Amino acid sequence: MTKVAKPLILVTNDDGVTAPGIRCLIRIMNSLGDVVVVAPDSPQSGMGHAITIHDTLRCEPSQQDAGPQTEYACSGTPVDCVKLAVHEILDRTPDLIVSGINHGSNASVNVIYSGTMSAAVEGAMQKVPSIGFSLLDYSWEADFTAAEPFIKQIAESVLAKGLPAGVCLNVNIPKANGTPYAGVKVCRQTMGHWEEDFDRRLDPTGKPYYWMRGHFVDSDGGDDSDIWALNHHYLSVVPIQFDLTAHHSLAAVHGVLGV
Amino acid sequence: MTKVAKPLILVTNDDGVTAPGIRCLIRIMNSLGDVVVVAPDSPQSGMGHAITIHDTLRCEPSQQDAGPQTEYACSGTPVDCVKLAVHEILDRTPDLIVSGINHGSNASVNVIYSGTMSAAVEGAMQKVPSIGFSLLDYSWEADFTAAEPFIKQIAESVLAKGLPAGVCLNVNIPKANGTPYAGVKVCRQTMGHWEEDFDRRLDPTGKPYYWMRGHFVDSDGGDDSDIWALNHHYLSVVPIQFDLTAHHSLAAVHGVLGV
Numbered sequence: 245m246t247k248v249a250k251p252l253i254l255v256t257n258d259d260g261v262t263a264p265g266i267r268c269l270i271r272i273m274n275s276l277g278d279v280v281v282v283a284p285d286s287p288q289s290g291m292g293h294a295i296t297i298h299d300t301l302r303c304e305p306s307q308q309d310a311g312p313q314t315e316y317a318c319s320g321t322p323v324d325c326v327k328l329a330v331h332e333i334l335d336r337t338p339d340l341i342v343s344g345i346n347h348g349s350n351a352s353v354n355v356i357y358s359g360t361m362s363a364a365v366e367g368a369m370q371k372v373p374s375i376g377f378s379l380l381d382y383s384w385e386a387d388f389t390a391a392e393p394f395i396k397q398i399a400e401s402v403l404a405k406g407l408p409a410g411v412c413l414n415v416n417i418p419k420a421n422g423t424p425y426a427g428v429k430v431c432r433q434t435m436g437h438w439e440e441d442f443d444r445r446l447d448p449t450g451k452p453y454y455w456m457r458g459h460f461v462d463s464d465g466g467d468d469s470d471i472w473a474l475n476h477h478y479l480s481v482v483p484i485q486f487d488l489t490a491h492h493s494l495a496a497v498h499g500v501l502g503v
Numbered sequence: 504m505t506k507v508a509k510p511l512i513l514v515t516n517d518d519g520v521t522a523p524g525i526r527c528l529i530r531i532m533n534s535l536g537d538v539v540v541v542a543p544d545s546p547q548s549g550m551g552h553a554i555t556i557h558d559t560l561r562c563e564p565s566q567q568d569a570g571p572q573t574e575y576a577c578s579g580t581p582v583d584c585v586k587l588a589v590h591e592i593l594d595r596t597p598d599l600i601v602s603g604i605n606h607g608s609n610a611s612v613n614v615i616y617s618g619t620m621s622a623a624v625e626g627a628m629q630k631v632p633s634i635g636f637s638l639l640d641y642s643w644e645a646d647f648t649a650a651e652p653f654i655k656q657i658a659e660s661v662l663a664k665g666l667p668a669g670v671c672l673n674v675n676i677p678k679a680n681g682t683p684y685a686g687v688k689v690c691r692q693t694m695g696h697w698e699e700d701f702d703r704r705l706d707p708t709g710k711p712y713y714w715m716r717g718h719f720v721d722s723d724g725g726d727d728s729d730i731w732a733l734n735h736h737y738l739s740v741v742p743i744q745f746d747l748t749a750h751h752s753l754a755a756v757h758g759v760l761g762v
Contacts, residue, residue, distance in 0.1 A: 292582075293551030293615050301701075301713040323551075323616075328713065331699040353628060355747055356552045357582075369612060369696050398760060405759045408752040410694075428762045432748040435669075437628050440590040442560075454560040454587065483756045485749035488614055489691040490742040493667040497742045500664045501657060503687045 251277035251339035251403050254372075256325045258288040258346065258359030261306055261317045265345035268388040269377065270313050272396050273342060276403065279313035280338070281306075282329035284359075288321050289348075291359040293366070295327070296320045303328055322363035330370050340403050341367035344377035345395070347386055351378075351416045351470045351480060352434035352460070361414055365486050368412040373402050375412060380474060381419040390425060391417045394479050398428065407483075414482040418474050429478040434469035436462045510536035510598035510662050513631075515584045517547040517605065517618030520565055520576045524604035527647040528636065529572050531655050532601060535662065538572035539597070540565075541588035543618075547580050548607075550618040552625070554586070555579045562587055581622035589629050599662050600626035603636035603674075604654070606645055610637075610675045610729045610739060611693035611719070620673055624745050627671040632661050634671060639733060640678040649684060650676045653738050657687070666742075673741040677733050688737040693728035695721045 253273045257266040261283040273279045282303065301324055306317035316333060318325045326341065343363040350358040360376045367374025377395055379386055398415060407413065414433075418425065443455040462471055470480035512532045516525040520542040532538045541562065560583055565576035575592060577584045585600060602622040609617040619635045626633025636654055638645055657674060666672065673692075677684065702714040721730055729739035 287557065290554045290556040291551070292553045292621065294553045295549045295551070295616055295715065297549045297715055298546065300704075301715065303711075303713065324715070327699045327715065328701060332701045332703070332713065353745060356624070356628075356745055357554055362551065365615070369615075371696075401760050407759060408749070408755045411749045411752045411756070413756070428760060430753055430757050430760065430762060432750065432753070433746055435746070437630075440586045442587060442591045444591070445559075452562075454562065454591065456554065456556055456560065456583070456586065481756065481760065481762075482747075483749040483752045484747045485752075486612060486615055486747075487692055487694070488741075488743045488745075488747070490667070490670045490744035491691065493670045493742045493744075494689055494691070496667045497670070497672070497740065498689050500666060501660050501687060501689065501740065503689060503740075 252336060253277045253279050254329050254338040254341045255279055255281045256283045256322055256343050256363045258284065258291060258322045260284050260287045261308060261315065263347065264384055264386065265347050269342055269345050272392055274313055276399055280334060281313055281315040282318055282325045282333055284322060284325060285317035285319055288359045290357050291321045292357050293323055293362040294321045296324050301328060322359040323366045326363050326366040338372055340399065341372050341374040342377065342399060345388060346378035348382045349378055349380045349416055350376060350414060351474055352436045355414050355433060355484060364412040365484060368410060369486055373407045375399065375402060375415055377415045379417045387420040390420045394425060394428060410487060411483045411485050414484050416470060416474055416480045418477050425479055426477045429473040429480055431470040431473050431480045431482050432468055433482050434462060434471040435464040436460055511595060512536045512538050513588050513597040513600045514538055514540045515542045515581055515602050515622045517543065517550060517581045519543050519546045520567060520574065522606065523643055523645065524606050524638065528601055528604050531651055533572060535658055539593060540572055540574040541577055541584045541592055543581060543584060544576035544578055547618045549616050550580045551616050552582055552621040553580045555583050560587060581618040582625045585622050585625040597631055599658065600631050600633040601636065601658060604647060605637035607641045608637055608639045608675055609635060609673060610733055611695045614673050614692060614743060623671040624743060627669060628745055632666045634658065634661060634674055636674045638676045646679040649679045653684065653687060669746060670742045670744055673743050675729060675733055675739045677736050684738060685736045688732040688739055690729040690732050690739045690741050691727055692741050693721060693730040694723040695719055
């Protein structure tokens with residue numbers, strides 16, 4: 245009887261290895277394959293695609309529960325975790341990289357600032373099918389129960405069929421509200437931006453400092469956009485690429501520069 | 504006689520306010536408009552699109568030379584600098600945001616890890632024409648002389664004609680080698696990736712730590728790619744967008760997920 249090798253699944257996140265979101269994601273992935281966790285040892289939200297090039301990295305075995313997954317806690321960013329896992333920790337290329345479940349939205353332009361999604365983008369750059377999951381609930385007590393079967397199904401589909409080259413998935417999940425999710429909707433990134441509003445305060449010596457605050461402005465509204473889907477209680481799935489070339493504007497830029 | 508207002512130009516970078524690259528960029532911009540510098544007070548290379556959300560920001564007046572520009576040194580990342588400048592420091596929206604001159608390449612996928620380019624992308628998100636400049640020379644003694652007239656001309660063109668909505672420019676400049684540059688070439692981002700090779704060492708107590716190293720693998724070679732242009736002594740200009748949706752793969756992802 246041939247023993248069929250189980251898929252190797254790398255799990256990471258940006259909220260750190262102890263966050264409830266990654267603990268839930270690990271439990272789901274344990275039902276799909278052999279799981280190795282390489283995740284930050286402290287929260288790394290808002291780190292975007294940051295990497296550690298002027299400092300050393302630590303990566304230590306870590307045990308958060310009874311397993312069966314293998315875990316490491318890493319001193320670096322989510323992207324550092326993926327690079328270190330793929331090139332140093334794992335003995336073969338993983339079949340799937342999943343990141344999250346993030347506590348908070350990575351829809352629309354939030355994808356750009358997101359450590360969760362940068363880990364998935366890095367996975368795609370390493371030619372591994374990769375998915376970032378985020379729940380629109382910042383609370384540490386967020387309820388992932390209703391999301392679990394959808395997360396499992398999306399991961400199973402990607403394990404079975406792969407993803408187009410150079411593409412990873414940005415999956416956002418509405419906050420649980422007691423009604424069943426409407427389903428899964430493949431979308432494009434909503435056009436929008438953050439309007440910052442800095443909170444200027446004075447320290448005890450009278451010098452100013454700032455807290456960044458802001459609110460998101462949706463300048464889109466299209467029913468094929470991810471925020472529309474989330475507002476209608478769908479899980480949104482946006483295929484994300486790391487070729488940032490604005491191919492459609494090459495001619496216009498020739499015109500601007502006169503070359 | 505009407506006084507014609509000079510354009511307002513915001514200058515930032517990721518190597519920090521004292522780096523020779525930004526000092527050169529400030530000198531060039533002083534010839535084109537009123538310049539305000541809001542740049543990191545320490546090096547921020549590899550910070551990608553990181554933002555500071557769990558900590559406070561400092562932003563202090565700074566004087567590095569005789570001017571005439573106004574300068575601030577900020578405790579945050581390049582993206583923090585742009586947000587803080589646009590929403591708190593400047594009294595009107597700038598006409599142009601320039602970032603750099605980075606000491607080192609931001610061609611191909613380096614754009615994703617680059618603090619220099621993330622500042623330019625953030626500028627585009629704030630609807631300001633924005634350009635990131637990088638010289639393929641890591642040395643602090645890099646020679647920017649041959650690049651200066653090209654940088655001035657590109658900035659002048661963008662000030663005069665603007666840029667397509669949602670697009671900024673990634674300008675890379677070959678290392679000076681004594682021969683004149685071949686010109687300016689509008690390109691697409693080269694397909695390629697970094698192969699990491701972690702240098703594992705033991706600390707004095709016997710515990711492992713890692714330095715990230717790596718080499719870039721060009722899997723493209725097309726004569727419309729930015730690395731081809733740089734190898735042929737052209738300045739490369741890639742229009743960069745922040746809509747990361749892989750529009751061409753929407754149908755394939757529908758197929759993968761069966762939705």
